[in-house]
Structure formats: structure tokens, C-alpha cells
Amino acid sequence: MTIILTRAYLAVTGYPQIGSGSLHIAHALYGGALLVAALVIEWAFLGSRARTTSVVVAGIGFGLFLDEVGKFVTKSNDYFYYPAADIMYLSVMLVVIGGQIIRLARKPTPHESLSNAADIAAQGIASGLGTSRRRVAAALIDRAESQGADPKTVNTIRELLSQCPDSPERILQMRLRIIRWIPSALLAPWCVTLAGWALVLVSLEVSLSSIFHVNFRPSELLFRDTHGGDDLLAISNNSYLVLSGATFLLAGFAMLARRRARQNQTGIIWPLQLLQAVAIAFTLIGAVFDFAQFGFGGLISLGIGLFTMAVIANETNTTIRGMTLKQRADRIRL
Structure with a gap:
């Protein structure tokens, strides 16, 4: 979000620079300063409020620093270096996914549960x-x-x-207010049904278009113009063939299992968890190639994927809230 807001502000204001003559104070420096400020907040204060504040400050600082990665990887200090969008995206995903893997690698031991409490x-x-x-x-x-x-x-x-x-x-109250602003239709089970089967159909179409080299992929319809040449297109087709084929099979299986669970009213959540994992993989991995081919235009397909993940997560959380406290404790990660 910081990167998007920064780029939008600079585009609207004509890319102003702080400094004069040979001096140019890049906003990456402000990002580094905010990262240091986040560390100081974490070290100097106790409590959840301080922790939340340090996370927000660090996130803004990391975004400001990362926004200028194009200058750091080119000899010409090119802020508009085209693959910079891919580098930014991969950097953020590495942090997010790496953190999730560490948190979800195994269930907490009794000592770890007590430590977290x-x-x-x-x-x-x-x-x-x-x-x-x-x-x-x-x-x-x-x-x-x-x-x-x-x-x-x-x-x-x-x-x-x-x-x-x-x-x-x-923060919870703010979250609940935001949820109340969301149309109830978007939180209904049919929305997950629509998003899930759309994922199945889109992955099938992408798989077939990659096999037959048809320029009719959804992202190409959205953005039209592509960059990177035939080599990148060939890599994209081969990668999408594997990714979309696996997505079609796993998402289809998850949707059928979810339908059966709803009919039997079993309350199991593994079909939703599988569907969400597939949606995450398809969205995040596919976005790598979309950013490489379309630059920041890849945010459109990423946004659609994030919406799909959000509606699935909402139904998953609703199901989890219906579990007993003991069942929910096994899923807690801090």
C-alpha cells in the first residue's frame, strides 16, 4: 500500500525532489529512518499498542525503501526500471510467506502455548x-x-x-466497522461458491491457452500490452501450464468436498483451507509473471486474487468460530 500511495503521489505532483544542487534526499532514506524508529518503539515500550505501532511504522518504512529498488539495481539509477515491480512483489512475498511458514510449520508444544499465554x-x-x-x-x-x-x-x-x-x-472494533460497511452479499456462502468455481474455470482456460499458445489469457485481456519478448512469454506459458493444471484439479476437488460438507452439515474446514491454499498459490505465483509482463498493471489480477482469498477466509473464520474453544486453541499462532 505504501508503494502504491507513493507512486500515485509522485505521479500527481510531477515527481518533486527534496534537495537542491547536487543533493537529492531520496525517500528510501525516510524508509530507513522509519525502520529504525520501529525498532526503537519495540525496544523502548511494552504492550500490544506499542507492538502494533512498531509494525505499522516498519511496514511504511519498508515500503518507502523498497519503492526505490530500481535505483539500487541499475547503474543508471533508474527509478522507472521496468522489472522493479517484480522485485518489489517478490521481496514482500518472501517476507510474508517466510513468516507464515515459520508460524505454521508445526503445532505449538504445551510449553510454547504457556509462553504465548x-x-x-x-x-x-x-x-x-x-x-x-x-x-x-x-x-x-x-x-x-x-x-x-x-x-x-x-x-x-x-x-x-x-x-x-x-x-x-x-483495532477489532475498527475491523468490525469495516466489515459492516461490506455488502452482506459479499459475505454470503454463494459468493465463495462463485469465486471458487470461477477459480476452477479460469485455471482451466489458462491451462488450455498455455497448451495451445492462444493469446487469450485473462490477464492479457485485462492489460493487452505485454513486455519481455518471446522468451518471457514461453517461460510464462510453461509455468502457467503447470500452475493452472494443478489449480484446476485441486480447486475442483476442494469445491466438491466443500459442497458435500455443507450438504452433510459436518462443519469441517479442510476443503476451505485447501481452496484457500490453492487460491493463494495461483494468485501469488501467477502475479510474478503478470508483474514481469505488465509491470504495475499486474496489481489488477492480484487484486482479483486477493478478493477471492478474502471471501474464502471469511467463510473459514465463520466456520472456525463455530468450533469449541479447545478445537480453536490448536489453530492459534502468535
Whole structure:
């Protein structure tokens, strides 16, 4: 978001520069300063508010720094270097996906559950706890206790949690307000059905167009103009053939399994999780080639993919909220 806003501001204002003569203070420097500020906030203050603030400040700083990557990888300091969009995208995805892999690699041990609960309690002592965070900590403690954690330690952390003052959950309240602005139709199950089967059909079309080298891929219809020449197009076709073929098979299977689960009212979520994983892979990997061929125009197809992922995630979260507290505790990652 920082990159998009920065590029939009510069385009509207005619790319102004701070400095005079031989001096030019690039906004990458402001990005580096904000990254340092985020570290200082994390080191100097305790509590969830400070942590949230440091994450926001660091995100803005990273975006400002990354926006000028074209200058760093070219001898001519070319801010408009065409593959810069791909470099930015891959850098962000490496951070996001790497962090998710670390968090989801395995279920937390009882000691890790207690440690996470203690961390929440420590933040709560510093800045208070909202209802949802308190429930998460309680679920972690109960999970650790059921798996044989030391009763004395469990009781100590539970007592510490009970001493945390209440605090309004402003971020959660803001999130709920935003959700209330979203048309209810977009949160209905039929929207997931439409998005899921659209993913199946689009992946089939992309697979067939890649096999027969037909210039009728959805992204090419959106953007028309392509860059990179025949070599890039050949790489894109071969990669999309594998990606879209796997997406067609897995997404189709997930949609059929979801339909059966809804008919039987079993409440299982693995079809939704599989569908979301497929949508994430298809969107994020496909966007690499879209950015390479169409530059920042690739944001359009990425936006469509993110919408698909969002409606699937909403139904997944709705299903999870219907689970017992113990079932939900196994899914908590901090």
C-alpha cells in the first residue's frame, strides 16, 4: 500500500525532489529512518499498542525503501526500471510467506502455548486486555493444561491473566466497522461458491491457452500490452501450464468436498483451507509473471486474487468460530 500511495503521489505532483544542487534526499532514506524508529518503539515500550505501532511504522518504512529498488539495481539509477515491480512483489512475498511458514510449520508444544499465554498476560499488565485476546490466552492455557503442562505454572499464568485490566479493542472494533460497511452479499456462502468455481474455470482456460499458445489469457485481456519478448512469454506459458493444471484439479476437488460438507452439515474446514491454499498459490505465483509482463498493471489480477482469498477466509473464520474453544486453541499462532 505504501508503494502504491507513493507512486500515485509522485505521479500527481510531477515527481518533486527534496534537495537542491547536487543533493537529492531520496525517500528510501525516510524508509530507513522509519525502520529504525520501529525498532526503537519495540525496544523502548511494552504492550500490544506499542507492538502494533512498531509494525505499522516498519511496514511504511519498508515500503518507502523498497519503492526505490530500481535505483539500487541499475547503474543508471533508474527509478522507472521496468522489472522493479517484480522485485518489489517478490521481496514482500518472501517476507510474508517466510513468516507464515515459520508460524505454521508445526503445532505449538504445551510449553510454547504457556509462553504465548504469558506473553499476552505480560502485554495485558502493561496496556490492558480486550475480551478476544483474553479468550485466546485462556484457550492457550487450557490447551497446555490438557497436554500435561506443569499445574503450578498453569495456575500462575492463569492468575497473572486474571490481574490484567480490561482494555477497549480499538483495532477489532475498527475491523468490525469495516466489515459492516461490506455488502452482506459479499459475505454470503454463494459468493465463495462463485469465486471458487470461477477459480476452477479460469485455471482451466489458462491451462488450455498455455497448451495451445492462444493469446487469450485473462490477464492479457485485462492489460493487452505485454513486455519481455518471446522468451518471457514461453517461460510464462510453461509455468502457467503447470500452475493452472494443478489449480484446476485441486480447486475442483476442494469445491466438491466443500459442497458435500455443507450438504452433510459436518462443519469441517479442510476443503476451505485447501481452496484457500490453492487460491493463494495461483494468485501469488501467477502475479510474478503478470508483474514481469505488465509491470504495475499486474496489481489488477492480484487484486482479483486477493478478493477471492478474502471471501474464502471469511467463510473459514465463520466456520472456525463455530468450533469449541479447545478445537480453536490448536489453530492459534502468535
